[in-house]
Amino acid sequence: xxxxxxxxxxxxxxxxxxxxxxxxxxxxxxxxxxxxxxxxxxxxxxxxxxxxxxxxxxxxxxxxxxxxxxxxxxxxxxxxxxxxxxxxxxxxxxxxxxxxxxxxxxxxxxxxxxxxxxxxxxxxxxxxxxxxxxxxxxxxxxxxxxxxxxxxxxxxxxxxxxxxxxxxxxxxxxxxxxxxxxxxxxxxxxxxxxxxxxxxxxxxxxxxxxxxxxxxxxxxxxxxxxxxxxxxxxxxxxxxxxxxxxxxxxxxxxxxxxxxxxxxxxxxxxxxxxxxxxxxxxxxxxxxxxxxxxxxxxxxxxxxxxxxxxxxxx
Amino acid sequence: xxxxxxxxxxxxxxxxxxxxxxxxxxxxxxxxxxxxxxxxxxxxxxxxxxxxxxxxxxxxxxxxxxxxxxxxxxxxxxxxxxxxxxxxxxxxxxxxxxxxxxxxxxxxxxxxxxxxxxxxxxxxxxxxxxxxxxxxxxxxxxxxxxxxxxxxxxxxxxxxxxxxxxxxxxxxxxxxxxxxxxxxxxxxxxxxxxxxxxxxxxxxxxxxxxxxxxxxxxxxxxxxxxxxxxxxxxxxxxxxxxxxxxxxxxxxxxxxxxxxxxxxxxxxxxxxxxxxxxxxxxxxxxxxxxxxxxxxxxxxxxxxxxxxxxxxxx
Numbered sequence: 001x002x003x004x005x006x007x008x009x010x011x012x013x014x015x016x017x018x019x020x021x022x023x024x025x026x027x028x029x030x031x032x033x034x035x036x037x038x039x040x041x042x043x044x045x046x047x048x049x050x051x052x053x054x055x056x057x058x059x060x061x062x063x064x065x066x067x068x069x070x071x072x073x074x075x076x077x078x079x080x081x082x083x084x085x086x087x088x089x090x091x092x093x094x095x096x097x098x099x100x101x102x103x104x105x106x107x108x109x110x111x112x113x114x115x116x117x118x119x120x121x122x123x124x125x126x127x128x129x130x131x132x133x134x135x136x137x138x139x140x141x142x143x144x145x146x147x148x149x150x151x152x153x154x155x156x157x158x159x160x161x162x163x164x165x166x167x168x169x170x171x172x173x174x175x176x177x178x179x180x181x182x183x184x185x186x187x188x189x190x191x192x193x194x195x196x197x198x199x200x201x202x203x204x205x206x207x208x209x210x211x212x213x214x215x216x217x218x219x220x221x222x223x224x225x226x227x228x229x230x231x232x233x234x235x236x237x238x239x240x241x242x243x244x245x246x247x248x249x250x251x252x253x254x255x256x257x258x259x260x261x262x263x264x265x266x267x268x269x270x271x272x273x274x275x276x277x278x279x280x281x282x283x284x285x286x287x288x289x290x291x292x293x294x295x296x297x298x299x300x301x302x303x304x305x306x307x308x309x310x311x312x313x314x
Numbered sequence: 315x316x317x318x319x320x321x322x323x324x325x326x327x328x329x330x331x332x333x334x335x336x337x338x339x340x341x342x343x344x345x346x347x348x349x350x351x352x353x354x355x356x357x358x359x360x361x362x363x364x365x366x367x368x369x370x371x372x373x374x375x376x377x378x379x380x381x382x383x384x385x386x387x388x389x390x391x392x393x394x395x396x397x398x399x400x401x402x403x404x405x406x407x408x409x410x411x412x413x414x415x416x417x418x419x420x421x422x423x424x425x426x427x428x429x430x431x432x433x434x435x436x437x438x439x440x441x442x443x444x445x446x447x448x449x450x451x452x453x454x455x456x457x458x459x460x461x462x463x464x465x466x467x468x469x470x471x472x473x474x475x476x477x478x479x480x481x482x483x484x485x486x487x488x489x490x491x492x493x494x495x496x497x498x499x500x501x502x503x504x505x506x507x508x509x510x511x512x513x514x515x516x517x518x519x520x521x522x523x524x525x526x527x528x529x530x531x532x533x534x535x536x537x538x539x540x541x542x543x544x545x546x547x548x549x550x551x552x553x554x555x556x557x558x559x560x561x562x563x564x565x566x567x568x569x570x571x572x573x574x575x576x577x578x579x580x581x582x583x584x585x586x587x588x589x590x591x592x593x594x595x596x597x598x599x600x601x602x603x604x605x606x607x608x609x610x611x612x613x614x615x616x617x618x619x620x621x622x623x624x625x626x627x628x
Contacts, residue, residue: 222619298612
């Protein structure tokens with residue numbers, strides 16, 4: 001494997017320039033990294049007026065942004081940050097190849113939600129250079145080229161194939177230099193299941209219980225009970241799959257969520273605004289893996305199918 | 315135990331004169347039995363204009379009906395048919411005593427839905443004279459004193475304390491003589507769980523999936539899948555409690571439901587019209603019993619708590 005020297009001339013592509021792609025790509029660009037954004041709807045706007053990140057930590061206005069309409073126009077890069085919605089993964093089959101260097105050293109890091117994205121990339125582009133980054137961040141794209149950073153921002157990153165490599169630490173260092181709180185995870189699979197402990201109940205119940213924010217989930221005894229029961233079920237599924245998560249992690253998650261007030265999970269916003277919801281990555285794939293491992297999956301099964309029905313009939 | 319001679323001078327009281335009470339009480343009255351109805355809202359109307367049962371099997375107009383405002387006005391009877399909504403069971407504590415004969419021979423037959431009603435009666439009035447009747451009937455009370463009989467009508471009746479007694483067969487005979495299809499069940503508990511195999515998913519999903527009829531539940535793959543999964547879970551819970559139900563019974567239930575078209579379960583109508591829903595009898599009590607027996611209950615748990623939430627916030 002070629003060793004990676006992130007600087008100089010390290011080129012980064014961001015595929016999927018929604019809130020997550022623009023925020024992290026924007027941070028890297030802000031600190032002088034060469035970042036190229038693949039853009040669709042916001043392309044002309046960003047080319048003319050740049051990219052704005054509005055945050056309590058200080059607003060940033062990137063006036064000159066490398067915004068492109070195709071990945072051919074970007075050409076080969078060292079690192080691809082994939083922030084496309086997971087429901088659009090098929091599009092990566094044509095978007096990624098122009099970004100790959102001939103020597104096979106291009107790293108693909110998915111910043112997407114849920115389970116199955118690393119596997120999809122590995123299947124089509126080889127497992128060796130796949131990384132995953134779990135984003136713990138509250139963002140909103142309010143208008144073209146404008147991202148509201150509402151809170152948090154940490155990335156937990158790890159190697160799909162196993163333990164961290166030197167390159168994993170190097171990428172972490174680069175992100176840190178650009179102001180992104182970042183940690184390297186020895187077990188990416190475990191990290192993904194830990195994130196599901198929050199995402200499955202809160203994203204799920206916010207839709208299934210009639211379109212409500214996390215504050216209202218916590219305020220209603222029946223939904224709080226289901227939140228905890230779903231968390232326990234996810235922890236049981238993870239355990240069957242070899243990922244040990246302490247039950248106290250569920251308590252901590254609920255405790256932390258109390259500070260989030262009337263936060264609306266991204267899936268709920270997608271649902272309410274008629275956009276695609278990442279149903280398979282967040283609920284479907286965990287359900288299938290847990291079921292195949294012989295875990296109890298009844299609560300997740302109900303949630304998954306109810307959400308699918310609600311989306312189909314919204 | 316005193317033996318019961320249903321005729322002559324056999325007095326019947328109907329407590330809870332909604333659709334079910336008026337229909338079965340009305341059939342018995344139509345064929346000359348002495349039936350006394352406890353009525354609230356419909357009292358004056360029925361006293362003046364009688365009771366109408368509109369049915370494809372022939373309309374019936376009972377011009378003179380024994381309608382009463384209190385059970386004191388009815389006095390002691392031989393058989394009480396309880397068709398009150400189970401959510402109002404506490405009211406029975408004062409309604410029943412005036413109907414009890416001094417010799418302790420008054421039989422109480424609950425025609426209510428779900429689990430826990432016989433137990434409630436047994437706890438307060440002694441287990442010996444409690445019977446249960448499961449009503450398989452589609453009724454609608456469209457206006458005061460008018461019951462639409464839409465279809466079916468069978469009652470499965472049994473003894474709370476165990477095997478059928480001579481009185482059980484006598485009551486069955488009386489109902490049959492009055493045109494009610496009726497069978498005596500050797501195991502009332504099993505019969506109740508068999509009924510839940512239908513009620514839990516169809517009443518439940520009709521509410522939880524956004525207020526839809528059984529036809530729309532069957533038409534949507536995700537809901538059909540959940541229907542079957544919930545049925546299997548109920549069958550598993552019943553098995554843990556000693557009631558053996560064949561999985562093919564679930565298939566048969568689904569098949570039969572296809573003939574019901576756009577039927578709206580009674581719980582859905584209650585939900586949509588802002589009335590009390592029998593949440594504990596249909597979902598809560600089965601959940602608690604299954605959980606205590608160590609059965610898998612995740613799907614029912616989700617359904618129960620989601621319904622409670624939806625009712626609270628409707």
